[in-house]
Amino acid sequence: MSNEIRVRFAPSPTGNLHVGSLRTALYNYLYAKKVGGKFILRIEDTDQTRYVDGAVENLFTTLKAMGLEYDEGPEKGGEYGPYYQSKRTDIYNKYVQELLDKGKAYRCFCTPEDLDIMREERKTKGLDTRYDGRCRNLTEHKINEHLENNDKFVIRLKIPQEGEITFYDVVREKVTFPWNMVDDQVLVKSDGLPTYHLANVVDDHLMEISHVIRGEEWLSSVPKHLYLYEAFGWKPPKMCHLPLLLNSDKSKLSKRQGDVAVEDFLNKGYLPETLLNFVALLGWHAPNNEEFYTLSELEKAFSLKRINKSGSVFDVEKLNWMNGQYLRNTDLKVIGEYARKYFEKAGYHIPNEKHYLELVDIARSRIHKLDEVTEFAKPFFSELEFTDDDKEILKTESSQILFKFWIDNIIDSPELNEELINELLKRSAQELEIKGKNLYPPLRLALYGSAHGPELPTIMDILEKEKVVERFKNALK
């Protein structure tokens, strides 16, 4: 075994990538980068019944969108493949046989129905629901009888029945479990495929994984895994169990309370940079007050030792705020590229690049996510709609005088530029004696359809002269 740091992200392709998984992937990635190790992707697809079409592809594209590149894994290759567990069945079979030979595992011929009854009975007795071990000591004769009958069986791990196990977790430190609370875990299902527990241990060993960094929901499985390492005579990797991401009611983050798939967040217009930054800070923090990090800054700042123990609520309010910060502080052209698909979706034909960027710029300080980006562009692409209150404002005598004045002064000028607009604004106030709330709201209303919104010169610039005149004329009626 080398001293190289090798970590893995090992999702099962059962749907879209969950933000919690994203954080797990990110922490693995960051740790590898930090220490100059390798980041490996392994697909844990041992459960055929949970196979979801397209999930693997979705995983690849999402990781790519997030900029989390792996050193070894599917598509990429590596010396430790294959990286799909479904392609490693022969390997697992070999090791299970070894366990059987060593007496560390045994065949169990109980049917699922038998087990249901057993658990029910144990429960009514106030016991835990572990397997009661009735097939632990089947005679050779009995086993052969079952085999000759072609009876279905699973292979279970023969867990010690007394004593306790203590191990050290990078995050939790010392953790102890009594052995009599650990189940004789099924290692191989009756379909001949391994369970996560077997596959994960065999693969982590064979792939020379040095640190297992995964969610806290796995903490209680560690004794089984460690026992497996011991049974094989292997050195176990360091364990590192991350605190969970929580709903606002503190339960494990789930679909019930909104979107949890990275893809969903991306579609709503959260930037990948925001998501990464936000999720990095859920459970980890540098010793300072810094809240904004690029990926490469995270690579330098990250450390396993500073991971928190307690779960963190995924606060969408703060995510929104952070995304707004990214929207405003990232180069306008970059935001423009991210925003383009939303304009296409809205069916807004983009007149020219300069105006397009002005539209994006108007929106970016007023929105939190990019799916709102066209909201402030709408008045430029569709007919204005006025409420009764709006119409009252447009109808007043001073508004009408104002509109006439502007039309007269714009119509013959060669160009409608900011200089002219400011001059006319000034003259409106001086010559017409229309100022303040009799000046700006009516103008903006006539041109933009709302008393609030972007600055007048910006509106007029995007509208261009012809349309400005047209809208003033409409307001004149």
Add this chain to the structure above:
RNA sequence: GUCCCGUUGGUCUAGUGGUUAGGACUCAGGAUUUUCAUUCCUGCAUCAGGGGUUCAAUUCCCCUACGGGAUACCA
């Protein structure tokens, strides 16, 4: 039920055997802006409770409460 893990404002968090317990989001108020938004400033609010140990505990130990996770031929 049983086992395991956790607990600094509503939320994310920094921090320490002696601090006015720091920052961010949210919320409230104010300033700037022709308006909205942005931006800036100010304010509200926290060490779960009870026992120890100690000159001193938010910090160390124990108990309780609460929260979460695991209890599958799912991962």
